[in-house]
Amino acid sequence: MKRTVLPGGTIGVLGSGQLGRMFAIAARRLGYRVHVLSPDDDTPTGQVADVEFQASYGDLDAVGQFARQVDVVTFEFENVPAETIETVDKFVPVFPGGHVLHTTQHRLREKTFLAQAGIPVTPFLAIHSAAELEAAGDEFFPGVLKTAAWGYDGKGQAKVASRTEALSAWAQSNREQAILEKYVDFAAELSIVAVRGQDGAMTSYGPIANRHANHILDLSVAPGNFPSQVAADAIEIARTILVALDIAGVLCVEFFLTNDGSLLVNELAPRPHNSGHLTVDAHVACQFEQQARAVCGLPLACPTQLRPAAMVNLLGEIWQNGTPDWLGMLAMPDVKLHLYGKKNPLPGRKMGHLTVLADTPESAAERVQAARQRLRRGRWTNPEATGFGLAPAGL
């Protein structure tokens, strides 16, 4: 179903984290009102929305009330239950649709869909029991054992060097459905943030070069330094998935680039993505504006990058020795600070990010990491950062 909601209309958002916050800011700039629903209050999104609706996703009466007050609905995280989307759908359309969430909120469904669509993915096996792990071929070790549902930012993931380690990780898990992936010794990680309008028009950002630390995104740099064929293939794969899933909205495709130069899709996110945060400062229109335009049935905006850029996440660890040195960091006048309004800086929790634009991707990356370093007080141990491979030299 198509839906055009002109500026001045009201957009509903399911989920209330930083992605919803940056979406709400972009949507309000376009003149929309934003209502957000989540189980929490005083949330990153609620702080900047017009209306914050506190209810559990399973409270379908509340969900219905929320839906009646808006013109269209989108979401900012993919673990919204199916019945919540079905309830909203009775009143107003949801973009991207419930079928997209169904596929992407479950790793096995997602990988199976991709493999069936002929898209190269990390070799994987469905695991429901210890016996299936016993029977897994030797080629899956070393591997990564991941819960099939509800995983994000490395939660529910264990790197397993051997079958014995996999069996013990399984025994320690809640033993729900899991996926065993071969460990990919990749040369680099990259992402494409792609967008499709309700009229089928498509555009994209990237490839963006990404470095993770402890399975959490640490640094993103754009433009990523990749061979032009790799970039073209990654964009083509993202477009194929947008069409195959019939998405109206934003889709991030995360890839591994293997040492022999081939691309494997690691993960999909049917929404703006952490690696696309640098589009807010570095591009004519950012990923959040594109989401607003796509869900409201407007023409897509120009994604052109204005200058090379780099982004680092600020995790809760930055607060480990007290209030970060904001004044010291902000003395670097080219650093853009984004904080999400979260009160409790737990380890691994995404509290904000920094972006720097510069003449080259390398200098942007160097400077944004120097800025983050300034925030750290006292003795600091860097988390282990892995796999930047083909990224610009010096990272």
Ligand code: AMP
């Ligand atoms: P995911 O939540 O699946 O996106 O995983 C987060 C990060 O963990 C990835 O971006 C990689 O850095 C790492 N990772 C996950 N799966 C694998 C794998 N099969 N092989 C190598 N690294 C992986």
